[in-house]
Amino acid sequence: MEDLPPVLRRTLEDYVEHLTRDRDLSDHTVRAYRGDVLDLFLHLQRLGSTDLTGLTVRSLRSWLANQQTRGRARGTLQRRTAAVRVFGRWAVQAGRLDQDPAAALRSPKRVRSLPPTLESADAAAMLAEALQVVAEGGGPAATRDVAILELLYATGIRVSELCGLDLGDVDDERQTVRVLGKGNKERTVPYGAPAARALTDWRAVRGALASPEAGAAVFVGDRGKRIDxxxxRRIVHRALRVVDGAPDLGPHGLRHAMATHLLEGGADLRSVQELLGHASLATTQIYTHVSDARLRSAFQQAHPRA
Known part of the structure; x- marks a missing residue:
C-alpha cells in the first residue's frame, strides 16, 4: 500500500474505515474487500493512473481479464467483481466519483462445486477415537477436544462462533448455545445428549487449563487463554486423521456434515438455514445437492435396475 500514489492510498484508507465503521463488516470481509480494491488500484497505477480518473469500465475489464490470465478461480473473480461494485457505490456516495463504472460489470457465473463432507459413520468413529484418548489418560486437553468436536458436529456453528462462546452462552437445562454470527446476528442452537455430556466433563476440568486471562471463555488453549x-482447526484435522478413509476436513467440514446429515435424516431446509445462521436460503440449498448426490450414488450401487 505504501507504493500507491497518495490519492489512491487515502481513498483506500477511507474506504476501509467505511466498511468497518459504517457497514460493521467482519474483519475477514474487510480484509478481503481491502485486498481486492488494493489489487485494482495497483492495476490502475500500472496503467499510469494516480487517482480515480483512471477508473473506467475499460480499466475494470482489463483488471478482471488480467486476473483470469493469472489463473484466478471463477469464485475469486466473482468476489472481486462484487467488491469493486461495493467500492463503486461508496465512491459515488462519498463524492469521489461522478459515475459508477463498476455498475456496468457483470459477474462471471459461478460453477458451484459440492463441498466434501463426512459420512455419519466416520463422524461417529472420530468421536469414539477422541473419547478413547480421554479414557487412556489424555487429561484436560483431551477432554476439551472431545467437547469441541461434539459441539461442532452437533450444532454446525462456525469456528469463530465456537471460539467466542462464553460460559453464560451455554444453557444446560435447554441444551442450547447462544452464538454471535456474521453481522453480529445472535441465534440459539440446540445440541444433543453426547455434546451435553462432553461439555459437562470439560467444564469440570476447565480450571486445570484456564488462566485469569481466559475470562469467561468456554474453551481455552493450552496456555490458558481463550482458544484460538x-x-x-488443528484439533479437528488431527481427530480426522486417525479415521481410515475420512476426508481431511477442518471445522467447516463438520458444519457441512451436520447440515447434510440433518437433511438426510428428514429435517426441512428452512430449519437447517436457521441452525446454520444463513441469511439466504440459497446458501443452505447446496446441502440438498450433497444429499441428492449421495442418494444417487447409493441407488446406482445397490438397485438392481440402476
Missing amino acids: QRVV
Missing part, C-alpha cells in the same frame, strides 16, 4: 481458531 487455528488451534481448533
